[in-house]
Amino acid sequence: DTEVTQTPKHLVMGMTNKKSLKCEQHMGHRAMYWYKQKAKKPPELMFVYSYEKLSINESVPSRFSPECPNSSLLNLHLHALQPEDSALYLCASSQVWLALDTGELFFGEGSRLTVL
């Protein structure tokens, strides 16, 4: 299985709602990522988990809360979002670097979020 699976594919939420995005991979990758992508822009790193521990938080507002329950799952909890948070949220995974590991990112299809 070489896929990263994300749910839901589409999400519409109000500014007072609480929702979660989910991501799963079964490639044995020990690094998992959340990226945000706006239209016509490159993916923008939000969070990195390495061995289920938060390694990088790119100064993301606290209304986004990541969680890594185990080595295969990654969640992004959303609360009190703003309309400008509307974007495609991409989950990705990769091997943790050893001397010969590639660093290739395997992306999910994304969750398209609309905040009203």
Next chain:
Amino acid sequence: GENVEQHPSTLSVQEGDSAVIKCTYSDSASNYFPWYKQELGKRPQLIIDIRSNVGEKKDQRIAVTLNKTAKHFSLHITETQPEDSAVYFCAAIRTGGFKTIFGAGTRLFVKA
């Protein structure tokens, strides 16, 4: 901070022609350079990559070249086809790092 510049932002070619996309990176410690293709409404997917100890790599119609001294790397697509139409992102990363620095992207249109 680390930066990757990518040119052009848009490229339109006739089917069968070649397309070249160029990138420049700032972090001299970068040593892995992937290229991702993102079709409309789809996920970014790796199409080719190169390590800093290699100057050129080819895979069928696509090739990547790296000039480490100048901190330049380029993607070459020959005999372009309509299905090559997509956004292409170059990127750079350090060994042992988790931050892939993406270029701004090139929107390639291949006209049939």
